Amino acid sequence: NGPMASQFDVCIRGGGIVGRTLALQLAAKRLRVALHAPAPASPPGPDVRAYALNVTSRSLLEAVRCWPSDTAATPIAAMQVQGDDGARVQFSAQEQGVAALNWIVDVPAVEALLVEAVRFQPQIELVNTPAPATLTVVCEGRHSATRDEFGVHFEAAPYDQHALATRVLCEKAHGETARQWFSTEGEILAFLPLGGVGGREC
Secondary structure, eight states, rough: OOOOOOOEEEEEESSOOOOHHHHHHHHHOOOOOEEEEOOOOOOOSOOOOOOEHHHHHHHHHOOOOOOOOTEEEEEEOOOEEETSOOOEEEEEEEHTTTSOOOOEEEEHHHHHHHHHHTTTTTTEEEOOOOOEEEEEEOOSSOHEEEEEETTTTOOOOOOOOEEEEEEBSSSOTTEEEEEEEEEESSSEEEOOSSSSOOOOOO
């Protein structure tokens, strides 16, 4: 007798946006998926993360019915970049002949949709420990337990930069325009539109 066939075709280690989207894509192809998705540590405050997603990313999330509502996915119709020395560059979705340059997407909104979709997909089983499978895919991000488990060596190159991310409510509507300012000292200030078309949040 040969070894018993694995219960799963794929084991995915990591339950973030990448891991859950992959699990749903594979399940749609009738593959049996084990998803090892430990609960992440609770953030110290409100989750202000947002991703800039392109049309390919949107298509992937739409395919698994996890593209968020219009208020959580703001289209970028234009981008304005300027520097202290007077340099300017501008991009326009209309000039490019596309619906949007990209979308600024609320991360918690996408994560909530993916969690719910996985819950209702019978081809995906949430497991407490990584399960044997024909293929294992690691989607754990920066703090990878699997990398530590297998002793994978890596090197980090510091950028010697610091960033502050917050959400602000502006006096005027953002007009679906992303604005960036580069100072001569190397600092960058960026306002990325949130809250949907006609919104004032950045």
